[in-house]
Amino acid sequence: MVKSQCFEKVGLKKGPWTPEEDQKLLAYVEEHGHGSWQALPAKAGLQRCGKSCRLRWTNYLRPDIKRGKFNLQEEQSIIQLHALLGNRWSAIATHLPKRTDNEIKNYWNTHLKKRLDKMGIDPVTHKPKADSFGSGSGHSKGSANLSHMAQWESARLEAEARLVRESKLSVPNPPKNLLGSAVSAQVSDKGSAAPTERPRCLDVLKAWQGVVFSMFSVGSSDSLESPTSTLNFSENALAIPLIGVQKNPTTTLAFATNNATCNSGTTASEFDRGNQLECFEKLKEPAQVKRNLDSSMAIHDTSPFAGDHNAWFVDSSANENAPIIDGFSEILVCNSLDHNPTFSGENINDNYAGNLEDIYWNSLLNLVDASQTGSSVF
């Protein structure tokens, strides 16, 4: 099958868009909606192919786009979602409604990927590069399970993303004040001043919790059943057997649902808050943190933090929006300092590397949990 491509059509312009072209496209779409992209250029008086128009609109002109630097929370979300979904930028973008897939993809390729790389974490697998450790461990199997279940989640998210797109298209003539997100179009209620809601599809956290919870409590996820199915997986669970991904038996996974009870008797969320406060307190002692960190850094040359281990932290602290504790780096620090007694013991060499993958995944989980309760992203 030979398709006619944009560049094959004579007389069509390529390259950067001029303000005049932008104005034409913007005016046309605001007035009529985009309709058929193929037919749009002629109707709008543009010497462009429809594809180019669509790209310009979706990546630049669309009013519900947030431009500019990504904040720390967005960075975290991207990393979490990438760990879960891989290079499915459109699916990731549905969770960052004001960002385009192209923008996220660019940001990942130019910033986040390099940053993870510098930390010694494979940006593709989100696992430490030297993956010899951990192989054969229980958690390695857990990672495989996660991967399997992430496929389910990914497929579900794709379907949901499609629904979101369709719902957008179902608005034939986008209002001129289309300054809200695409999501707000979904739930639009003219008389309502309700804040923009997240799409209904954003129960990824629950799915994720279910995935992880079933992984640890059921012990087998070989079933082909979707982890995001309507089966109750966590809400009804009490007294979660907190088989932590950390070696520390007193450490608990902090992503359980609110009615779940930790083995310490506090709820998971309480524990999480307390835990983070504890981390925060520790972080108030920068010298101590640095000492501990440095000692950790010196453990092993192939550690994920070897080399430019400050990269993440420098960037985070440089971000004016970054709260002191609200960061991936901080959680990594907390995990590495607080949750791993081995760090202060004599068996650091044996245990540190083995825990890194755990730390990373647990950090993701903690972040997802934190973002559920406190962020607008989840």
Add this chain to the structure above:
DNA sequence: AATTGTCCCAACCGCGCGGTC
């Protein structure tokens, strides 16, 4: 000040999927 190197992002390109005829 000029040149070279690097980074970043908007835009392009090709592929695959789903719908229609």
Add this chain to the structure above:
DNA sequence: TGACCGCGCGGTTGGGACAAT
């Protein structure tokens, strides 16, 4: 059933901006 079409996605690239020499 298969050809065709429109669209969206993900990978790649061109060129401008900025930094280093």
